[in-house]
Amino acid sequence: MQYQVKILEPTDLWYLQNNINKETNKYYHPTKDIPFAQQLEIRLENSGVIIQKGSLHRCIGKLNYGIYKTDNRLKDMWVALRTEIDYNAPVYQGTGMVYLEPRQKGYFLHYTYIDLSEREQWEFDDGVFQFCSNNVVIGAKRLKFRQIAGSNDGKWRLAIKALPGQISRVVAGTTTPARVIELSRGEILIADYDMVKGYTNGIEEDYRKLGHFGKGGGEGFVWMYSGEGKLLVTENDGIGLD
Incomplete structure (x- = not known):
């Protein structure tokens, strides 16, 4: 394809x-x-x-x-x-x-081509998935309360996984250019906006406040990602460079 x-x-x-x-x-x-x-x-x-x-x-x-x-x-x-x-x-x-x-x-839209291995399951925000090869299993992943509060994606995300022994392909569409990055164990990604549009299993997503009672740099609520896996990120979102 x-x-x-x-x-x-x-x-x-x-x-x-x-x-x-x-x-x-x-x-x-x-x-x-x-x-x-x-x-x-x-x-x-x-x-x-x-x-x-x-x-x-x-x-x-x-x-x-x-x-x-x-x-x-x-x-x-x-x-x-x-x-x-x-x-x-x-x-x-x-x-x-x-x-x-x-x-x-x-x-x-800006389109991003992603290969899926049988060991990976991708979760995508609403409106990001465009099409994929037919050798996949499509499911739904329920979000935690804090994830729901920080986004407009509702209570569920689309989950896609390749069939056993096969490599599948999915194409994502975003309003700004996107790319796939890898997060290694021990690393953490913190963003003050919803820059991550999808990620693989092994990544933990949280929406939390940095610090309390005025302590913590004044950033307020941020998106935090940890673990080991891949993320689909839109770094130029809101900058006006698309």
Whole structure:
């Protein structure tokens, strides 16, 4: 499974009708809003992909359509009720191209490609998961009270794990650029904002106050991560550099 992010721009006729010089004002015009769209293309080579329900724009090739399901339909319904994954999420298998719904300018995402081993289980915030290979198990992880209080993700997070003996792939989408970092045993990450959008098992997340009665540097409540594993972080969130 491979993917490519493309930026779709207006036709030459649109530029002509709106009296805009395409060569000099392609990305900016002082008086007119030039529409652009972002579309994600997924290439399948005898493989499969699980996407969000309703996110398909079109597909072409020697493809078979199915739905994601495990051997426990009650569990599938539970995951759908507690997370962003809809019940009967679409699965496309075979060889061909799958195109997701275009995103209009102002709603573009930055995509991060993550390999999953059978020893890792990733947990993602709401809205971060975009699609993954079809050799995974999707579940739900309940948050602690302090985690719920510090975020807008509700009471549950999406949990994804590769099938035994296989390497799976998942693509995450964030509003600012993200990257995967590793935390070694004995290290700790402290952030004054919700910079971590996902992490593997072995990482402990907590939302706590630094110090009491005015002691502790005046930072107030912060996010703290410890243990050993990987984290998906958005370091530029809120800086305005995206």
